[in-house]
Structures are given as C-alpha cells and as structure tokens.
Amino acid sequence: MSILVNKETRLIVQGITGKYGAFYSKANKDYGTQVVAGVSPGKGGSTINDIPVFDTVLGAKKDFQIDASIIWVPGPYAKEAAFEAIDAGIGVIICPVDGIPVKDSMLIMRKLKDSDSIFIGPNTPGIITPGVFIAGFMPGHAFTPGNVGIASRSGTLTYQVGSLLTKAGIGQSTALGIGGDPIIGFGFIQALSYFENDPDTSVIVLICEIGGNQEELAAVYIKNNVTKPVITFISGKMAQSGIKMGHAGAIISGDFGSFQSKINTFRSANIPVAELLTNIPTMVTGAIEKGWQNSHVTR
Amino acid sequence: MRLLEYQVKGIFNDYGIKIPDSTFISSLDDIENAVEKIGNYSVIKAQVPMGKRGKAGGIKFSKTKEEAIKQAKALLGSRLNEYTVHALLIEEKLDISDEYYLSVITDTQRQSPMVIVSSKGGIDIEETAKQSPEKILRLSVDPLYGLSSYQILHLITLAGFKSSILAKCVKLIKTLYKIYWEKDCQLVEINPLVVTKNGELSAADAKMIVDDNAIFRQIEMKSLRQLNETQKKVESARINYIPMDGDIGIIGTGAGMAMVNLDQIAHFGGKPANFMDVGPSINVHGAKAGLDILFRRKDLKALLISGYTGSRLDIFANDIIDALNENPDIKIPIVIRLQGRNEEKAHEILKNCKYKNIHFCDDFDRAAELVVQLSRNE
Numbered sequence: 001m002s003i004l005v006n007k008e009t010r011l012i013v014q015g016i017t018g019k020y021g022a023f024y025s026k027a028n029k030d031y032g033t034q035v036v037a038g039v040s041p042g043k044g045g046s047t048i049n050d051i052p053v054f055d056t057v058l059g060a061k062k063d064f065q066i067d068a069s070i071i072w073v074p075g076p077y078a079k080e081a082a083f084e085a086i087d088a089g090i091g092v093i094i095c096p097v098d099g100i101p102v103k104d105s106m107l108i109m110r111k112l113k114d115s116d117s118i119f120i121g122p123n124t125p126g127i128i129t130p131g132v133f134i135a136g137f138m139p140g141h142a143f144t145p146g147n148v149g150i151a152s153r154s155g156t157l158t159y160q161v162g163s164l165l166t167k168a169g170i171g172q173s174t175a176l177g178i179g180g181d182p183i184i185g186f187g188f189i190q191a192l193s194y195f196e197n198d199p200d201t202s203v204i205v206l207i208c209e210i211g212g213n214q215e216e217l218a219a220v221y222i223k224n225n226v227t228k229p230v231i232t233f234i235s236g237k238m239a240q241s242g243i244k245m246g247h248a249g250a251i252i253s254g255d256f257g258s259f260q261s262k263i264n265t266f267r268s269a270n271i272p273v274a275e276l277l278t279n280i281p282t283m284v285t286g287a288i289e290k291g292w293q294n295s296h297v298t299r
Numbered sequence: 300m301r302l303l304e305y306q307v308k309g310i311f312n313d314y315g316i317k318i319p320d321s322t323f324i325s326s327l328d329d330i331e332n333a334v335e336k337i338g339n340y341s342v343i344k345a346q347v348p349m350g351k352r353g354k355a356g357g358i359k360f361s362k363t364k365e366e367a368i369k370q371a372k373a374l375l376g377s378r379l380n381e382y383t384v385h386a387l388l389i390e391e392k393l394d395i396s397d398e399y400y401l402s403v404i405t406d407t408q409r410q411s412p413m414v415i416v417s418s419k420g421g422i423d424i425e426e427t428a429k430q431s432p433e434k435i436l437r438l439s440v441d442p443l444y445g446l447s448s449y450q451i452l453h454l455i456t457l458a459g460f461k462s463s464i465l466a467k468c469v470k471l472i473k474t475l476y477k478i479y480w481e482k483d484c485q486l487v488e489i490n491p492l493v494v495t496k497n498g499e500l501s502a503a504d505a506k507m508i509v510d511d512n513a514i515f516r517q518i519e520m521k522s523l524r525q526l527n528e529t530q531k532k533v534e535s536a537r538i539n540y541i542p543m544d545g546d547i548g549i550i551g552t553g554a555g556m557a558m559v560n561l562d563q564i565a566h567f568g569g570k571p572a573n574f575m576d577v578g579p580s581i582n583v584h585g586a587k588a589g590l591d592i593l594f595r596r597k598d599l600k601a602l603l604i605s606g607y608t609g610s611r612l613d614i615f616a617n618d619i620i621d622a623l624n625e626n627p628d629i630k631i632p633i634v635i636r637l638q639g640r641n642e643e644k645a646h647e648i649l650k651n652c653k654y655k656n657i658h659f660c661d662d663f664d665r666a667a668e669l670v671v672q673l674s675r676n677e
Contacts, residue, residue, distance in 0.1 A: 019582075027640075076515055098579045099537075101513035102405055103483055106442045109410045125553075125609060137609030139640045154555020156578060159607040159639055160663065180554060182407040209555055213408055238561040239574060276566070277559060278664050 002174040003149065003194040003201070004092055004118065005068060007132035012060055012090070013038040014071045014081045016048055020096075021072035024137065025049055028070075031140045033133050036064045057088040068092040070126070070135045075099030078122065082108045086115045094135045095121030095179070105183040112185060119185030125155025125177040128162075138175070146171015147200055148284055151178055151191035152207035153214065157235065161207060161280055168281035170288075173201040178214070188218035196226050203229050203287045205280060208262060210236030215262040219269045229287035233274040234262050300509045301348045305388045306523050307505040310482065314474050316489075318502050321390040327375060333389045334367045340392035341367045345374055347382040353422055355379050360392065393501055398491035399460065400424050400435070401472060403479040405486070412440040412479060414451070414472060418459040420491040434458075446476045467500050482520075483513030529592055536588030537580040545570025547674050548599045548631075550589050552606025552639070553578035560605050563667035569674060572599055581610035590622035594629050601674035605636040605666050612637050612645035623654045632673040634658045636666035 011028070015021040016038025026049040029035040037052050037060040044055035054060040057069065069090045073081045078097040085093045086108075100108075100122045112119050120127060126136010130143040137155055142163040148170055152158040155177045162175055173195070178187055188206060195201045204226070208215045215234070222230050237259045266273050274280050302310075308318045322333035323346075334341065345357035352358060357379050361367040367389065377384050400420035406413035417435045419427050428435050436458045440446050451469045460468055471492070479487045488506040495501060509520050526534065533540045539554065547569045551557025557576040564571045573593065577585040593602060604619070615637060623629060635657060637645055649659070658673065660666040 023582075075512055099512045101483055101516075102485060102510045103442070103480070103513065106405070106410055106412070110441070110443050139607075139609045142607065142639070152555070154553055155609065156551065156553030156556035156607050157559060159609060160556065160559075163607060163638065164663070182405070183410050207555070209558060235555050235558040235562060238565045238571065239558045276563070276664060 001198060001200040002129035002133075003191075003198050004120075004174065004176070005127055005129050005133045005135065007032070007034075007129075009067045009092075009133055010034045010036045010065055011135055012036060012057065012064070012066045012069045013051070014057065014069055014085065015073035016040050016051065016053060017043050018072055018074075022048055024070075024072065025051060028134045028136070031134045032131070033135060036060075036066065057084050057090065061088055066090060068094065068135065070094040071097055073097065075101070079104035079108060082119070083111060086111050086117050086119075089115075090117055093117050093119045093185075094124060094126055095119065095185075096124055096126055096136050097121070098123045098180075100181065102181075102183060105181060109183060109185060118190075120176060121179040121181070121184060123181040123184075124179040125158055127174065127176040128172075129174045130172050136177075142166060143175060144171040146173065147202040147288075148172045148205060149191070149195035149198065149201040149203070150175035150205045150207065151188055151195070152176070153178055153180060153209045154207055154235065155180070157207045157233075157277065160277060161205060161233075164278060164281050165284065168285070170281055170284055173198060182212065188214045189221045192218060192221055192226055192230070196228060201228065203231065203284050205284065206230060206232045208232055208234045210234070210239060210259050210262065211257050213257065216265050219265040219271060222271055223269045229290070231272050231274060231280060231283045231287060232266055233277055233280060234259060234266075300511055300514065300520060300524055302507045302509065302523060303346045303348060303386070304344060304505055305346055305386070307487075307507040308388075308502070310478060310507070311502055311505060314478055316471060316474055316502055317500055318505075319390045319393055321388050323386065323388055324371070324375075325386040327372060330368055330371045330375070330389075334364050334371065337367075337389050337391055339363055342390045342392050343367060343371050343374060344388045344390065345377075345379055345384040346386040346388055347379050347384055349380060349382060352379070357384070393493045393503060394496045395493050396496045396498075397461065397494040398503075399468075399494065400490045401475060401492050402486065402488035402490070403476050403484070404488075405484075406439065409439050411442050412446075412476070414438040414440060414446065414454065414476065416455055416458045416460075416472070424490055440476070445480070446473060448473065461494070463498060464494055464500065471500060482507070483510045483517055484508060485510050529595075532588055532592060536585050537583075538585045538589050539574070539576040540589065540592060541574040542596075543571050543573050545572045546598055546600040547670055548572045548575075548593045548596070548602040550575050550577055550586065550593070550602070550604045550606075552576075552581065552608035552610070552637075556606045560603060560667065563664065564603070564671060567668045567671040569667075569671035572596065578606075578608065578610065581608060581612075581615050584614065584618055586615045587618035587622055590618065591626075594622060594626040599631055600677040601631050601670045602633045603636075603667060603670040604633065605663075606639070608637075608639040610639070611641050612639055613641040613648060616645035616648035619649065620652055623652065629654075630656060631677065632656045632658060632670070634660055634666050634670040634673065636660050636663065
C-alpha cells in the first residue's frame with residue numbers, strides 16, 4: 001500500500017491552464033493518477049488534456065469527489081490558491097510552487113492549524129505511490145512498487161534514490177518531498193508517523209540536508225516512536241550553510257542546522273547515516289534482512 | 300536581500316524611528332562637507348553588507364574633524380574581507396548611557412515572527428546569548444493577530460528595561476514589527492539601541508534582510524539593490540549560483556543534487572568551483588543561463604553536469620548544445636550524467652553534439668570521480 005495517496009485518490013489541479021499545470025497534469029494523468037478536474041479562474045467550462053476546467057475549487061467539488069489538490073500557480077498567487085483549497089476542505093494539498101513569500105507561507109501554516117488539511121510543501125517535488133499515483137514533478141520511471149518509504153528535503157535526490165533502489169530491485173511504497181522552503185507543512189515527523197503506521201512500508205529512508213531543524217526533531221521522534229528501520233543521508237557537507245541572519249539568526253538557531261549537528265544527532269540516536277547516496281540500496285537490503293528489528297528503538 | 304545600514308536607516312526614518320544625525324557619502328569630494336555637518340565627535344561607518352563590521356575595522360571613531368577626514372579617506376575604497384567599501388555613513392557620536400538589543404526575525408521552527416530583546420545590547424550580543432542566555436528574551440507572535448502593546452510591555456519589563464524608557468520602547472518595538480511585516484522582512488534588527496544620557500532612544504546600528512521571494516511586491520527594494528551582471532543573470536534565470544574557490548564547475552538539477560555533487564567531488568579529492576542549481580527553471584532554459592555564467596569563468600579545469608530531474612531533459616540537452624556553440628573557446632572536459640524525464644530524447648540530442656571533450660557517464664559516483672581525474676590532466 002502507501003501513505004496519503006493511492007489509486008483511489010482523486011486529484012484536482014489548481015492553475016491547470018498555466019505552463020506547469022498543463023504539462024504536469026497530463027504527465028501525472030498519463031502515469032495513472034485520477035486527475036478529475038482542473039481550476040483556472042475565468043476558464044471554467046473548457047477542457048484541457050480531456051480534463052474539465054472550473055473557475056473555483058468549490059465549483060469542481062459540486063461535480064466531483066476530490067481527495068487531493070495540486071497547486072501550480074505562480075508564487076505571488078499561491079497563498080490565495082492554498083487558502084482556497086483549505087477552505088474547500090481538500091484533504092491533501094500538494095504545493096510544488098517555488099518562490100512563495102515567507103510571510104505568505106506563515107499565513108498558510110497558520111490557517112492550516114484551524115483545518116484538517118494536510119499540506120505538502122511549498123517547493124515540494126510532489127508525491128508518488130509507484131504504479132498508481134503521481135502528483136508533481138516526480139518522473140515515474142525512477143520508481144517501482146515495493147516497501148520502502150522515502151521522505152526527502154530534495155526533489156532531485158528523491159528521484160535519484162528512487163532510481164538507485166529500483167535498479168537494485170527494491171521497490172517503494174510512497175516517496176514524497178517535504179519541500180525545500182524554510183517554512184513547510186507536512187514534515188519528517190509526520191512522514192515518519194504515517195510510514196510507521198503503513199503496513200506495507202518496512203524500511204524508511206530520510207533524505208536530509210543542512211539547515212533548519214527537521215533532522216534534529218526527526219531523530220528524537222524516531223528514538224521514541226518508530227519501530228521500523230530508518231536510513232538517512234545528509235547532503236551539504238561541503239556547502240556553506242545558509243545565510244546567517246544577523247545576530248538574531250545565531251541567537252535562535254545556535255549550532256542547530258550544521259552538517260555536524262545533524263550527523264551527530266543521528267549517530268547518537270543509533271540511526272544509520274549513508275556516507276554516499278549510492279550506499280543506500282545496500283543499507284536498505286541489510287535492514288530488510290535483519291527483519292523488523294530496529295537497533296535504535298530504546299523503549 | 301540584505302540592505303545596507305544607510306538604506307535601513309532611511310526606512311527607519313520614514314517610519315519615525317529616531318536615528319543618529321548622519322550624512323551618507325560615496326565620493327571623496329563629499330567627505331569634508333559631511334564632516335563639517337556632523338562636527339567634532341563622529342563615527343565613520345563603512346557601508347558593507349557584513350556582520351561583525353566593527354571588529355573587522357569598518358567603524359572608526361574620531362574626536363576632531365581633521366581626524367575624521369583622514370579616517371574617512373582611508374576607509375572609502377578600502378577592502379573589508381571580500382567587500383570593497385563604496386560608501387560611508389558619517390554619524391554624530393552618541394552620548395551613551397545604555398545599550399539595548401531589539402529584533403524581529405522569522406522563526407522558521409515555530410513558523411511565526413519572533414521578537415527578541417535584551418537589556419545587554421551591543422557588539423557582544425552573540426557572546427551574551429551563549430554565556431547568559433537568560434539575558435535574552437523572546438516572544439513568538441501569532442502572524443494572524445500581530446503584536447500587542449501589553450505583550451511588548453510584559454517582555455521588556457521581564458528583560459529589565461529601565462522604567463523611564465518603557466513607553467518609548469513599546470512604541471518603537473511596535474514600529475519595528477510593522478516594518479518587519481509591511482516590508483516582508485526576514486530580519487530587522489537594532490543593535491545597539493542607544494539610550495543617551497538625555498534619555499533619548501536612537502537606533503545606532505540597523506540591519507534588515509528582505510525576503511527575496513517578496514521583492515515583486517516591494518518595489519522600492521528593487522532600486523536599493525546593487526546587483527552585478529552575473530547576479531542579474533542568475534536572478535532573471537531563476538537559478539542559484541554561489542562561486543567557490545576550486546576549479547571543477549558543477550551544475551546540479553536541484554539544490555540537493557548540487558550539494559551532493561559538491562560532496563562527491565570533495566570525496567574524490569577535487570575542489571568544487573561553485574554551487575549551481577538550475578532545477579527550478581530547467582523547463583525555461585535555466586541550464587543555458589547557468590552554462591553561460593560558468594563558461595565565462597576562466598579558472599575552470601572541468602565541468603560536471605549531474606542530476607536526476609522531473610523537468611524536461613530535452614530542453615536541458617538543447618541548452619548544452621546552444622551554450623557550446625555560442626562559446627567556441629571552451630576546451631575543458633565536460634562530464635554529463637543526466638537522468639529523468641525525457642532522458643532518451645536528451646541523449647539523442649547530445650549524441651549529435653560536435654564538441655569533442657564531452658564524457659557521458661551513467662554511474663552516479665563514477666561521474667564525479669571521472670571529472671576529478673579529467674581536471675587533473677588539464
């Protein structure tokens with residue numbers, strides 16, 4: 001099976017007549033995703049790629065059951081599109097938009113607190129349940145059905161890891177990018193919780209990078225809550241960590257966010273860290289062979 | 300986008316925040332007039348976008364006009380770390396009684412603005428944060444409701460602000476938050492906030508970082524920005540480029556991939572010449588812009604183009620051909636490992652490329668190893 005999306009999931013595309021919306025709604029539909037409708041204000045009543053277009057999300061909801069939405073509008077308009085999806089009660093909102101102002105993201109996250117919607121992104125490559133569903137950039141041929149769950153801070157590395165696993169004969173349950181922006185919705189902790197509860201996920205791969213504190217929080221969560229083996233990778237050893245935001249940045253982040261902080265956190269929680277991305281398939285195989293025993297669980 | 304001190308102070312002035320009397324100069328000819336205006340005791344400050352500017356020698360104090368002129372002349376045009384000093388701010392020297400710290404920052408962990416205050420402001424604030432963190436107080440603000448006076452009053456009372464300045468500080472912090480919100484800031488900071496012997500508040504130094512994603516609606520920021528040609532190209536192409544010291548150029552299909560490319564090159568003993576992520580705009584010829592930038596550098600011994608993408612590799616491949624055709628002087632070995640959407644089409648396009656020093660490699664690690672080897676032969 002999978003987490004969040006499967007072959008039953010009915011997807012709506014917000015911004016379907018734009019360059020990205022038009023291209024990726026077709027690519028996702030061709031892969032097998034049930035793309036039931038699109039939204040483009042002023043273009044209601046038309047069709048694109050044989051998908052009916054509505055003026056609003058609520059308009060589409062009158063005619064279709066909708067489980068998930070993907071937002072393909074430019075950054076300046078993304079906040080309103082996200083608000084529209086949240087207000088329409090869409091269960092899973094996927095937001096690949098790159099370039100949303102941080103203030104807008106704060107307001108989106110604030111609005112989500114008062115809703116039941118799950119928000120993936122912004123700046124996510126999307127989500128794939130191999131064989132049945134893609135929403136977003138994910139190139140389908142990198143993936144194959146199986147039991148490895150992948151959550152990643154990078155789109156391109158998700159495809160790379162998916163492809164390395166696929167070549168090694170190891171399939172994936174669901175792979176998703178949590179988004180490259182500093183403020184995101186569905187994070188590593190939520191992904192870990194879903195994968196832990198998914199009967200068809202047996203190993204979890206986290207693709208991490210420098211900056212922020214997702215990894216530090218994930219390590220604590222894994223130690224206390226995850227029984228399945230988790231394998232991690234951290235990119236950015238050589239990169240200069242993000243722009244330091246004056247004194248205030250140093251005051252609130254301390255030493256968090258550096259490559260060393262992250263690798264130390266994982267190691268002290270006995271969570272294996274792959275040195276090279278190409279080591280991941282062997283480490284996954286090793287974890288599967290060991291069965292469900294997980295050395296990092298202390299409870 | 301990080302603003303320069305004088306630009307921030309200009310915004311402060313518009314919002315009614317008291318700043319020291321000052322004159323901005325960018326030419327040697329204006330130094331004498333500026334010094335004349337400020338008087339005997341002055342502070343001369345290099346306008347460069349760097350932290351710890353004072354410790355790097357970018358701030359000078361003088362007691363006489365002659366001394367001020369001498370110092371200003373020496374500072375203007377000099378280099379501080381990687382920056383050339385193109386402008387100075389000549390300010391009155393304040394009669395300092397106390398120094399406080401104030402800032403509003405985007406707290407990405409709590410996903411909300413955060414106000415930070417301390418009654419121990421000044422150049423050693425980061426040291427204070429480490430040694431006596433209890434002297435620095437923080438307040439998370441609900442972005443929906445904003446910041447209220449009672450919250451500020453509570454915060455600064457706890458922080459030990461003197462009672463004589465409480466009312467003024469409430470107003471000041473409210474204004475600071477307003478600037479943060481209205482100008483799409485990631486950070487706005489006053490350090491130190493000086494309380495003079497007369498009991499006046501003055502923002503002696505000021506920092507501001509504006510969210511790059513919000514520049515489209517902060518029109519006046521565009522005119523404050525000074526971008527060089529490369530930065531302009533990077534921005535209009537919507538790619539990310541950070542030059543580094545090494546000699547192996549890198550293009551990745553996303554920020555994660557570009558970082559891994561750097562890590563791999565280092566792993567195999569090479570030195571990366573840059574970080575470059577063309578991922579966000581491969582479909583709209585971001586790769587072409589990226590290649591043009593790297594091909595202009597004369598210090599590259601080899602180039603690695605490595606990635607896996609959901610964007611269109613056929614467009615990427617045509618960009619490589621076009622960039623090579625337009626830069627006939629390029630001789631360096633180029634290692635290409637491109638996988639993802641439309642990769643067969645891309646390989647078809649690249650097979651017909653006339654450039655001879657091109658090396659295709661499907662293996663992830665081997666591509667990095669190969670580019671390091673090839674760079675050594677150059």
